[in-house]
Amino acid sequence: MELASYADRAVHLVNTFDPYRRRDDLTTVEDARALLSRQGACGRLTSADVQELRTLRDKLRTIFDTADAGGQQQAVDVLNGLLEQYPIRPQISGHDGTDWHLHLVEGMPSTAAAYAAKACMGLAVQATELGIDRLGVCQAAPCRDVFIDTSTNRSRRYCSERCATRANVAAYRARRKEAALAGAASSAA
Numbered sequence: 001m002e003l004a005s006y007a008d009r010a011v012h013l014v015n016t017f018d019p020y021r022r023r024d025d026l027t028t029v030e031d032a033r034a035l036l037s038r039q040g041a042c043g044r045l046t047s048a049d050v051q052e053l054r055t056l057r058d059k060l061r062t063i064f065d066t067a068d069a070g071g072q073q074q075a076v077d078v079l080n081g082l083l084e085q086y087p088i089r090p091q092i093s094g095h096d097g098t099d100w101h102l103h104l105v106e107g108m109p110s111t112a113a114a115y116a117a118k119a120c121m122g123l124a125v126q127a128t129e130l131g132i133d134r135l136g137v138c139q140a141a142p143c144r145d146v147f148i149d150t151s152t153n154r155s156r157r158y159c160s161e162r163c164a165t166r167a168n169v170a171a172y173r174a175r176r177k178e179a180a181l182a183g184a185a186s187s188a189a
């Protein structure tokens with residue numbers, strides 16, 4: 001698995017909280033298990049893991065928000081802090097008769113910490129290889145979901161196809177309304 005792909009763990013963790021609707025999809029151990037299984041991660045989970053993931057989520061949100069607002073140094077500072085808190089611990093393993101392969105987070109103190117180490121490493125790889133300005137926040141208000149712009153022309157503005165469509169429809173309606181008002185104004189003149 002490519003390191004960069006672990007950045008998805010950061011994105012999906014941040015997006016478990018919707019700051020506009022204040023909807024939180026990470027409050028229970030079951031929620032955490034669902035998040036991890038969507039990312040192909042596993043491990044023993046307790047309420048302490050949930051708390052740790054929620055704290056990590058706030059810091060990751062800060063990284064995306066500040067990067068999106070142009071505060072690259074601040075975003076880097078927060079991410080560097082996380083990389084220090086959650087260092088990768090690589091070990092070569094050949095468990096269950098498999099070929100020798102690399103485990104990145106052996107011996108981490110908790111499942112949340114193992115998830116965090118990979119998420120932060122993946123984010124660091126993407127932020128340096130693509131650019132910190134590729135960390136974005138959805139422009140289709142009120143959605144505030146985050147994303148990583150991997151497009152070749154740095155054009156991504158929305159978290160999803162759904163939000164892109166919603167934004168286009170809203171822009172179209174606004175243009176039509178404007179045209180209708182302009183028409184009414186000219187016929188009244």
Ligand SMILES: [Zn+2]
Pocket residue numbers: 093095101103
């Ligand atoms: Zn293995």
Ligand SMILES: [Zn+2]
Pocket residue numbers: 138139140143144145158159160163
């Ligand atoms: Zn969105």
